Amino acid sequence: MSKLKAAYQTLLNKWHIVIAHRFFWPIFLIVGLLFSIAASTFDILDLYLQLILIYVGINIILTVSLNLINGYMGEFSIGHAGFMAIGAYVASLLTVNVFPQTANMFLFPAAILAGGIAAALIGLLVAIPSFKTRGDYLAIVTLAFCMIVKSVLENIDAVGGPRGLLGMEKLTTLPWVFFWTVLSLWVIRNLVYSKFGRGVLSIREDEIASDLMGVNTRQVKVIAFVVSSFFAGIAGGLFAHTLQYINPRMFDIIKSTDILIMVYLGGIASIAGSILGAFIYTILLEILRPLGVWRMVFMPLMLVLLMIYRPRGIMGLREARLFIPLRDLFASKFWRQKKKESGDASAGD
């Protein structure tokens, strides 16, 4: 009973956190959505800035979905661009060849969703080797998968082969990107803080121990891979309808490395870190555009320095307060305080 009371007391003391939690997100979502609609219909932002924001959104989706596997689950996947490719091709084929031209505006979300689902199904396949192998070998499996996707796409003439696929309309708009970004963040944040999410974290800490504690590690891995590849597919669909042209070479190891850099720049196992990483990296690349080719020299150098001096990234293993559910926030605060008290007491003795 005293525990509850103490928890209640902390709650009363920290009412501003509660208020912030209750009101920040609805206000943020409404303002964000209105802003994105206004920006794309009226001339508030010029097209270049809109395009950068679209890229930031797509990169956030990619980063947060890869973070689920690399950050939260502690596995190592370098094949994220392969899932992205599947999503991009499926969505583009639907809008170009299947859906009637006039209805494209309305069926666009369905195309994106189909791309995501196709990627998720393939993600299911890739999850199977992850039961047995992990670490370096899983990295190779995912990379081999990425190369196979690229190679298959290059050999199918119906999707343009190495020439690529053309003819998509520019259907990706700022409101849609905002919607999908928020959706991906919402789903992955809620997954991570659910019972399932505890299972994901326990695999990162010690797979065998978590297995012994009754976590169904296979199921957890499959779900994590499926969710992650689903959102990579979504991002691919959005990407294809931004650029209006895709070819298999866009989705090679270099693209995967880009996503890895964003994950490890922003911070592993952190939603806020994913957003930060995608944002900083995308903006930085745009700012450095005058450097030309040397920009691409700078980018991997940044990754190496990051790994040596700050291997967990800016927000590594930490989370912005607004992303943590109130219950977890207070639980951790309560226990920290409790620990401090008992520590003081023992020091007094």
Place this chain on the structure above:
Amino acid sequence: MVYIFQQALNALQLGSIYALIALGYTMVYGILTMINFAHGDLFMIGAFFCFLIAFYLKLSFVPTLLLTMIGVAFLGVVIERLAYKPLRNAPRVSAIITALGVGLFLENFTLALNPYPQHVPALITDQTWTIGNVSISSLQIIIIVLSLFLMLILDFIVQRTKAGMAMRAISWDKSIVPLMGVPVNKIISLTFAIGTGLGGAAGMMYGLAYPVIDPYMGIMIGWKAFISAVIGGIGNIRGAMIGGFILGSVEIMVAAFLPSTYRDFVAFTLLLILLIFRPYGILGKPNPQKV
């Protein structure tokens, strides 16, 4: 029959290049249990070194080979010192990402300095002999014989010398060996030097045998060599040689009977199947996870 003979010769040529690069992967893995993803790009650097030396210094074959190997080996040691050494006790994932970063850095740096594909000038006058109906070029013979020679030297170093014994000891148990007075850092540097030097030699041979070299050629060939190392059992030096020749023959066979664009697909599918059913390769030993 003639066709098969001719293709077997091509397979031997491609396989020896793969095997030389695979040795670098497998040596570094054996000693550091780390996949040096930048190794394929060191191979590419080897080809460009050879190009620079042959183009500007106009040396003959043997000095060019030695200079290329020394140059690439030096670069390999520098990379190990600057990028990998600080991460020796970090999580393995950090080391892999660093290696990927170093590889991309080498590619893009070369691209920034030299945006066009290049052609390595011929260092030896190429002669072609025809025996029966099989034509053999002198270049092919040099590549195959030289690779076999380098592999024999490597095998001698690893099996018969003191430094080689230290290498094998470190890959056996990394924590005890320093207590026995083995200079671990020096041995690791030596391993990198030998492995990348062989990669450099492979780069030079590739540059001589194939028409163009470009900054991104190291990615695909590096991966093929890595697959060879996995086929033979990564960490196992003789396995890497065998794996290189196996992959070389498989690729030549695929190119002979299917459209050549299926080559990468077959190679990577082979890798996936292998990793699922026999992840420790042909000569490797299974390494059960201890609790």
